[in-house]
Amino acid sequence: MEELLxxxxxxxxxxxxxxxxxxxxxxxxxxxSIITLVSNISEEFDIExxxxxxxPENFNSAEAMWKMIQKIQEDED
Amino acid sequence: xxxxxxxxxxxxxxxxxxxxxxxxxxxxxxxxxxxxxxxAMSGIKNMIYxxxxxxxxxxxxxxxxxxxxxxxxxxxxxxKTTSKEERAAYKAHIQAKRRAILVAALLLNxxxxxxxxxxxxxxxxxxxxxxxxxxxxxxDTLKLIIPLGISFYTFQTMGYLVDVYxxxxxxxxxxxxxxxxxxxxxxxxxxxxxxxxDLTTELFKEHxxxxxxxxxxxxxxxxxxFKKMVVANVLSAYVQDVFANYASxxxxxxxxxxxxxxxxxxxxxxxxxxxxxxxxxxxxxRLTENFERPYFSKSIAEYWRRWHSSxxxxxxxxxxxxxxxxxxxQKLGRWAKQKLGKTFGQTVPASVALVVVWLTxxxxxxxxxxxxxxxxxxxxxxxxxxxxxxxxxxxxxxxGINEASWGWRxxxxxxxxxxVTFIKVLPEVGTLSDGFGLWKQIFTNxxxxxxxxxxxxxxxxxxxxxxxxxxxxxxxxxSLIQRRQPIRQWLEDHTNYAVRVLIxxxxxxxxxxxxxxxxxxxxxxxxxxx
Numbered sequence: 185m186e187e188l189l190x191x192x193x194x195x196x197x198x199x200x201x202x203x204x205x206x207x208x209x210x211x212x213x214x215x216x217s218i219i220t221l222v223s224n225i226s227e228e229f230d231i232e233x234x235x236x237x238x239x240p241e242n243f244n245s246a247e248a249m250w251k252m253i254q255k256i257q258e259d260e261d
Numbered sequence: 262x263x264x265x266x267x268x269x270x271x272x273x274x275x276x277x278x279x280x281x282x283x284x285x286x287x288x289x290x291x292x293x294x295x296x297x298x299x300x301a302m303s304g305i306k307n308m309i310y311x312x313x314x315x316x317x318x319x320x321x322x323x324x325x326x327x328x329x330x331x332x333x334x335x336x337x338x339x340x341k342t343t344s345k346e347e348r349a350a351y352k353a354h355i356q357a358k359r360r361a362i363l364v365a366a367l368l369l370n371x372x373x374x375x376x377x378x379x380x381x382x383x384x385x386x387x388x389x390x391x392x393x394x395x396x397x398x399x400x401d402t403l404k405l406i407i408p409l410g411i412s413f414y415t416f417q418t419m420g421y422l423v424d425v426y427x428x429x430x431x432x433x434x435x436x437x438x439x440x441x442x443x444x445x446x447x448x449x450x451x452x453x454x455x456x457x458x459d460l461t462t463e464l465f466k467e468h469x470x471x472x473x474x475x476x477x478x479x480x481x482x483x484x485x486x487f488k489k490m491v492v493a494n495v496l497s498a499y500v501q502d503v504f505a506n507y508a509s510x511x512x513x514x515x516x517x518x519x520x521x522x523x524x525x526x527x528x529x530x531x532x533x534x535x536x537x538x539x540x541x542x543x544x545x546x547r548l549t550e551n552f553e554r555p556y557f558s559k560s561i562a563e564y565w566r567r568w569h570s571s572x573x574x575x576x577x578x579x580x581x582x583x584x585x586x587x588x589x590x591q592k593l594g595r596w597a598k599q600k601l602g603k604t605f606g607q608t609v610p611a612s613v614a615l616v617v618v619w620l621t622x623x624x625x626x627x628x629x630x631x632x633x634x635x636x637x638x639x640x641x642x643x644x645x646x647x648x649x650x651x652x653x654x655x656x657x658x659x660x661g662i663n664e665a666s667w668g669w670r671x672x673x674x675x676x677x678x679x680x681v682t683f684i685k686v687l688p689e690v691g692t693l694s695d696g697f698g699l700w701k702q703i704f705t706n707x708x709x710x711x712x713x714x715x716x717x718x719x720x721x722x723x724x725x726x727x728x729x730x731x732x733x734x735x736x737x738x739x740s741l742i743q744r745r746q747p748i749r750q751w752l753e754d755h756t757n758y759a760v761r762v763l764i765x766x767x768x769x770x771x772x773x774x775x776x777x778x779x780x781x782x783x784x785x786x787x788x789x790x791x
Contacts, residue, residue, distance in 0.1 A: 215577055216647060219585045219611045223594060235583040236427030 185250055191224045192246060201246040208240040218243060225249070231256045264536070265490065272299070277543055285467040292441055292464065292544075299446035300409070307408040314370055315436070315443040318418050321366035322425040322432035322439075325359050329428060363426045367419060374415045377407045382628035410450040412625060416575055418443050421457040423579055430458055438465065447537040451530070453549040453571035460549070468545035477749050478542030480765065484739075484748075485535030487768050490776025492732040493529035495725045496521050502719035504690045507699045511708040514716060515699060522689065523682040524733055527556065530569070554740045556681075559673035561642040564681055572625070576618050584614035604651055612644050619643070631688035631696055638684050728775040 192201050195217055199207070207213045213221070221243070222233050233256065242252040263269065276295045280288055301308055332355040336348060343351075381401060388398035421442065425432045433439050442461055448454075503510065503518025510518070531552045541548045555568035565573050584590065590610045598606030623636020646653075662669055687696035710716035720726050739748050746754075752761055 215581065216608070216611050219582070219614075220607050222586060223591055223607070223610065226591070227595070233586065234427070235578070235586055236429060238578070238582045238586075239429070 185246070187228050188225070188246060188250055188253070191221065191228060192249075194224070195221055205245045207245060208243050213243065221249075225253065229253055229257070231260065264533075265486075273540060280468070280544060281470045285469075288468055289438070289441060289465055292445065293437060296441060296444040296446040296449070300444055300449065303409045304406075310373060310408045310411060311414065311444050312440075313373065314415060314418050315440045317366050317369050318422050318443070319433070319436050319439045321362050322422055323434070324362050325425055326432035328355050328359050328362075331355065359426060363422065366422055370415055370419055370422075374411055377405050377411060379624070379628045380405060413452045413454055414443050414449055416572075416625075417452075417454045420454070420575055420579060424457060433457075433461070447541050448548060451533050451537075452569070453534070453551045454575050455549050455571065456574075463541075463546045463548075471545070474545050475543050478539045478544075480749050480752075481535050481539030481542060483539075483765055483768055483772075485532045485537075485539060486772050486776070487732065488528040488532030488535065488736065490772050491728055492736065493525050493532055494776060495729045496525035496528070499717075499719045500525050504686075504695075504699070507690070507702050510702070510706075510718065511710050511715070512703045512706040513708075514710060514718065515702045515706070517717065518719075519682050519686045519699070519703065522686055523556070523678070524729075524736075526685065527552075528732070528736065554743060556678050557674055557740065557744075558677050558681075559670060560646060560677060561639060561680060561684075562646060564677055565639070565643075572622075576622060580621060581611075581614045581618050584617050585610045590614065605648065608647050611647065615640055615644050615647075627688060629688065629693070631691075631693040634693050634696075635684060635688040638687065642680070642684075725775055728771060732771075 189201055192199070196212065199212060204210075204212065208218075218238065222238070225231070226233050231253065233252075237252055237256070242248055272295075276291070280291050283291055297308070300311060332352060335351060339348070380403065384399050384401045388401075392398050421439075424430060433442075438461065441464060442457060445460070445464065448460075500518055500522045503515060503521070507515045507518065534551045538548045538550070549571050551569055551571050553567040553570065555564050558564035558567050590613050593613065594606060594610040596606075597609040600606070601609075619636040619640025620633060621636070622639070623633045626632045626635070657664065664670075683700065686699060687693070690696045690699045713720075717726070742748050742751050745751075752764070756764070
């Protein structure tokens, strides 16, 4: 989770990721931020995030992103 | 079936009555019958293409789903007895089959769309090339008539197909339901291009008649008729005149014509959406909204999130994200970060994806170089803004610009509206050189018109112009009110029943008096051609 928070803070350090639950629906992140975020997560965690995962529910909070990463890691096993 | 006729009105009335009389579980069957009747009325031959799209998508999604289920069952049964490598090999085997089905269905459906939309354009380009080598050109004798709404229903249906391939939701088992999703008539000819889950949730729920739905839906339909029949149709005659004769008009007259076009296309397209969203509201069905006061946008990128937003969402989901995330593009981004710096490097995958998105958006709108150039210009503005974001931020800081101030926001809105207008007219004048010619006329012909007729030579009667001006102001004021709450809610809060009846009675009289005679100028809708 710490690595993920580092990536998120690198993209936008002004957000309190422990509380924010509306990153996409609240337009905190735009489509360009999502591309940057997904690239960095894929590189850091060595996973492939397919376009099917690019839905607001998976990116609205740090917690949701963490769950998505874990699910992809499990599926790759 | 022409939407601005008494025949269509009668069709809607009969549909509403039957829809609410039948048992609730049968309501979607009534919608399906009405949709097929509506489409058959536009030409029975066209029905075959709708059926091919529905049938091929139904078959492909069912096959993809069955492979997905088979894979899940196999993994579950063999997880303990197989190695990770064996499971990966089985998944790859199933995935290859799923992909083959997806590609076949995409090729078939986009193949039909491209044949109708782009074959003549392609033959013309091939002829240009081979003629330059002295060869005799291909004789293009095909007379292809584009089936009504094919760009809209093909995109919508292919979105469903890809969603099932991506396992976003299971494939629909009932063919009738898929057919209704493909052919639902209020959105078939001009969108919105809906997501399967959103639209089917609305279509297949049980619908109860309420006065609130009826009243609000009817009000929105009225407003749509007003925008289309009074503002768009009257402006259509003026704009056509300017586009045909701009070379002989002054720069200021041509510029007014360009701004009139911006108002016309908004009143036309959003008017249609108001009519159809209003009608669906009467049926207790909520359609995806396609407009969010787009002319109040502060950048071109924002404008495209607020204008025809269902098309933008489609391109974002099925072209932009997959293109930006594809392996070679990600590799290119990493290389750019190392060689060109982090800030610029991380924009590279998105920029490459945006080039593809905007060239295809241009082609979606029409098979001509003018539309490709139009897409390209939109793309250039958006990509350059992305690259310059940090530079702009530092300029604004140095100049002490307060981004939250009213003045700065008004400047951004007006600047965006002007830019959007100039880009919009480019493909609409005729050829690409006509589009550039119109731009040139605006900037180089400095003649000052000395009379009303010299300023607006296309206006023969002043009353319709006055109606258009008042209509445009009404649309503007309504948009301002809608920033805070829906205009219908505002009317309920600030007026009594008698005043509301009076408002809509006046709208009705204005539609009949000014709108009906003008329907000959542009009886159809502008987005039907796409």
